[in-house]
Amino acid sequence: MALRRAYYCLLMLLVLANICFVPLLGDTNAQILMRFKASLSNNNALNNWVNESSLCSWRGLLCNHTDQTFYGLRLENMSLGGNIDVDTLFELPTLTSFSVMNNTFEGPIPEFKKLVKLRALFLSNNKFSGDIPDDAFEGMTKLKRVFLAENGFTGHIPKSLANLPRLWDLDLRGNSFGGNIPEFRQKVFRNFNLSNNQLEGPIPKGLSNKDPSSFAGNKGLCGKPMSPCNEIGRNESRSEVPNPNSPQRKGNKHRILITVIIVVAVVVVASIVALLFIRNQRRKRLEPLILSKKENSKNSGGFKESQSSIDLTSDFKKGADGELNFVREEKGGFDLQDLLRASAVVLGSGSFGSTYKAMILNGPTVVVKRFRHMNNNVGKQEFIEHMKRLGSLTHPNLLPLAAFYYRKEDKFLIYDYAENGSLASHLHGRNNSMLTWSTRLKIIKGVARGLAYLYESLPSQNLPHGHLKSSNVILDHSFEPHLTEYGLVPVMSKSHAQQFMAAYKAPEVIQFGRPNVKSDVWCLGIMILELLTGKFPANYLRHGKGRNNNADLATWVDSVVREEWTGEVFDKDIMGTRNGEGEMLKLLRIGMFCCKWSVESRWDWREALGKIEELKEKDSDEEYYSSYVSEGDLYSRTMTKDEFSISVTN
Structure with a gap:
């Protein structure tokens, strides 16, 4: 019995020793961070890294304020340089996010693969350079966000980066990466940008659905969504070429030159006359819109x-x-x-x-x-x-x-x-940009998802957004949409809201003097029509009440569609979309059902989101849809291409 008591006493002493003295074997987070700071040059921005008891108040530290747990470093725009001591960072057990964007770090990429718990890595806008080893991201299975833009990286895109299983955001733009784009294990991205590099060869099939802007500035790339790859064989380039100095060749050159000059002159004169005529007619026709x-x-x-x-x-x-x-x-x-x-x-x-x-x-x-x-x-x-x-x-x-x-x-x-401005600025010409059908579809899906989230998160508000319009949809560098000025109706002056806020232009406000839970959906419908037609909703310019404040854009689309279901309502920038008109027509109908004059006939946000999520960039099996807008289910009747043509003709 005495032996057993002695054994238990010894065990308790060992446990107490472990509790009391083990922390002394390793440094605290504050001590580790101070050692990391010492490896940085020009670190004056981190002068408040002093008091260990207030670690989460240190500049650039990310903490969970619920339990004061440190989880990341955001050392951006601080003019920092020197050495990123990864071995010291490895000693931080809870580090999951690391950002040194917009600083002056240079040289090869550090060995971040030692930080296997990292979920986000931001190195954009520095002076890093050189090839990135193929195994640079090996074992970083939790990594979701990688931003390496605007550096001097060269060589191939590392295979270990393409093999990351959870990669969601990738930005490699503005480097000198070369060679072929590898096959990425992850197929769905929130942000994806390889623009302005030196990549070449065919774009992998798994990335063919990305926006063309993701690959812009790589002259050697081809394949969807860029220009088709050239399949001309080498033998063709070796075919016999006639002697350019032969008399027959010289005579042909003179005749061709004279013909070209005459044709060009005729085309130029005809073009000038046509342009003057079109400009005059268009000015008369669009003068109200310009105003x-x-x-x-x-x-x-x-x-x-x-x-x-x-x-x-x-x-x-x-x-x-x-x-x-x-x-x-x-x-x-x-x-x-x-x-x-x-x-x-x-x-x-x-x-x-x-x-x-x-x-x-x-x-x-x-x-x-x-x-x-x-x-x-x-x-x-x-x-x-x-x-x-x-x-x-x-x-x-x-x-x-x-x-x-x-x-x-x-x-x-x-x-x-967000650096890309508002959706309105792109749709109405102020940014000199052209939004493709795939980009517009991506934008409206994001807008619908954001609005649905507001409906779920603010259930007590009739107008969870209240001011949804294209100038309040902001686009980031990859044209992902972000809603702004949301949730402000409860704190706005009622008279000012009634006069200016988008949801107060809905028909029910004109009919009954107040908006309801579907008024934000009406705004979504107007935005869909604006996105597809490229026309600005003139009702937003009118203030106060009155039936003329009804959606002029919706009325115009409805009148055109009821007379003849035609793609002429679409913006000229997406008119030439190949194999996508059926999906565009679906979205047009969704927009019309979202901005129905009758609240009872108007879709709610769940139905609108569900239909929008079903849309694809291209038609499925070349299905087309009936040439009229019925009051029933728009998706209950599909037609073949030939049937659709006959229905429109008749």
């Missing part, structure tokens, strides 16, 4: 950045709060003074207030929206709680709300910045 676009540019702030810098200090002076209120779990990496010192330009000035792009020194680029017409009856605490609720929303198709600044007269909301 509408000008008015929209004025009322919605336009679509183009002002190039003159501005000072945000005057807008923020005399605020009721002395600091920015961040609403997301991770810290913003900047404060009010950083924002006031930022270089800023005007993005627009609309009915709600002004919008600025602010480029924070050693910090992120953000969008600052000033709202002058919010509901003064909403108290400060109620407003703060609502902003926190919006800040907690996370979805790939929402533009995240980062912070807000409160004062009674007006409020400032700070969002993340």
